[in-house]
Amino acid sequence: MADILVKINIKNADCRNIYFVNNDNLFGGKEITKAPTYLNRDYKLVLRITSINISGIRTQTKKTFSFSKQITFLQALREVSSKREDLLKKLKTCTHKEEKIRIPTLEQAWSEYVELKKGKLASNTLNSYITAANKWILSNQKLSKSPITEITTKQLQDIVNHMLELGVAPRTSKTIKDILRPLFKPYTQRGVIKSNPAAFIEIPKFDNQVDVELEDSKIKELYDLLYSYPTEPFRSIFVWLSHGRRLNEVLSLEWRDINLEASTYTIRYENNKVRKPMTYKLSDELKETLENLGIKKSGYIFHAMKDESKKMSKATLRLHWEKILDRLGVHIRIHDLRHLIGGVLVSEGKTLEQIASILGHTSTSVTKRYSKVRQEVAAEGLDEFFKRVKK
Missing domain, CATH: 1.10.443.10 (Intergrase catalytic core)
Structure with a gap:
């Protein structure tokens, strides 16, 4: 099913040829004329370009950009608009086709994820994630050196099951899912992998409510x-x-x-x-x-x-x-x-x-x-x- 696109037309912003993917009808109407101050979900912007290439052939293409909800709408808009001239140049020279997709190992994907999250996650949260990843995930050399396209839910579930067998609390084992799910997410969005293997990790139910009662x-x-x-x-x-x-x-x-x-x-x-x-x-x-x-x-x-x-x-x-x-x-x-x-x-x-x-x-x-x-x-x-x- 094709994406539902809504034209962005915000005054004093460079919005040419940029559309919002509106599959869940987040925005009503045919245009977005005011930048939202906050979006409650991750989102995508599409840049659609039409040009005449060096052979005189009219060429059309579109490129989709994915953004986390932590990125403001205007920041995302500026990032996409900055890509326009580069894409136009590639269209005119017939070099707009995407390069071969690089498939990182789990270890490489984790390193890139950590760099991306620096400044976006609280330092103590990021440090706890790094500690958990080093202890439970990256210590498995076979798994850490495997391409992300070969990682299965069963391998990840085995990590969680091993933690539980060692007496680790379900709340702690859930950290593995919290770490890996967002790591795989962008590769799913870009079509590198068909589904997110971490999304199907099963964690025993536990009460996350902390009650402290003193007289x-x-x-x-x-x-x-x-x-x-x-x-x-x-x-x-x-x-x-x-x-x-x-x-x-x-x-x-x-x-x-x-x-x-x-x-x-x-x-x-x-x-x-x-x-x-x-x-x-x-x-x-x-x-x-x-x-x-x-x-x-x-x-x-x-x-x-x-x-x-x-x-x-x-x-x-x-x-x-x-x-x-x-x-x-x-x-x-x-x-x-x-x-x-x-x-x-x-x-x-x-x-x-x-x-x-x-x-x-x-x-x-x-x-x-x-x-x-x-x-x-x-x-x-x-x-x-x-x-x-x-x-």
């Missing part, structure tokens, strides 16, 4: 231990974590991310999961931590103990977290502080707007609806949270 007395004791921790900069880090931030977000903070005049701080896009800069209000507690540490103009706020040019490692902080847990008598993860905040706020009847703003959770609808008031509602929600858990 109010224990939550208050925990926050008292965090806020009275005797050693800096670890006490200050605990204070930042208690505001709903992820550990990597806190350790990646630099002084340039702090705006004391506006009383805000920003988690840069490369340091959070939503891949967008997120700005929050500085509470009085956070301002106090900055003053205690001694405000500087540059560098990491929480730097490594022996090298201020590097951020503190997670392992360094976890030693102090274990001391907190020993006194508390309860085993929870650092990340569970976020779940505690969410659980308490839900029980208090706080809105999704407040909870999503505090924790930095977002979807398209939440981002569009509440982006202008995120700082205010997050600050209000945290005030209510601290009234309940702090002595």
Whole structure:
């Protein structure tokens, strides 16, 4: 079945001969006259060219370009328009036929995928993917050296099954599918392989919901231990974590991310999961931590103990977290502080707007609806949270 194409005709943009593949009727009408700010799926643009070649023959061709939903519509449009003159030249000289498709090995495809995802995935996420790939996938030399056209679902399923036999949690084994599915996807789209072998990997069902339940007395004791921790900069880090931030977000903070005049701080896009800069209000507690540490103009706020040019490692902080847990008598993860905040706020009847703003959770609808008031509602929600858990 032929693709359904919609002409792009956006004012002040180079849209000549460029069409949007509209098979799911994402856009109504015959033309797209305004660039969408966000697309909720991957998409394709088609460049259609007609020219007279050197033999005087009228020649027509089209080329399809695939884009991830993380690429803005205007960025994709600029990329396609930049290819137009090159394609016209090839048409006129009869050199427009596609070159022979290169078939990479799985190892080569993985290296290219990692390069592509640098700057698009959070660094800690990408590092965890690399670690998992090296341990479970690329360690199989026969598989890693095989062309991607010869990789089968059974081979990939065998990896997952082996992990499960070793007692690896289903949640962890799912990482293999999370890694490989997007790796094979562009080769499927370009017709190099007929179907994505990773798409059919079967993972046992598991409950991905993390419930952390502590009695109010224990939550208050925990926050008292965090806020009275005797050693800096670890006490200050605990204070930042208690505001709903992820550990990597806190350790990646630099002084340039702090705006004391506006009383805000920003988690840069490369340091959070939503891949967008997120700005929050500085509470009085956070301002106090900055003053205690001694405000500087540059560098990491929480730097490594022996090298201020590097951020503190997670392992360094976890030693102090274990001391907190020993006194508390309860085993929870650092990340569970976020779940505690969410659980308490839900029980208090706080809105999704407040909870999503505090924790930095977002979807398209939440981002569009509440982006202008995120700082205010997050600050209000945290005030209510601290009234309940702090002595």
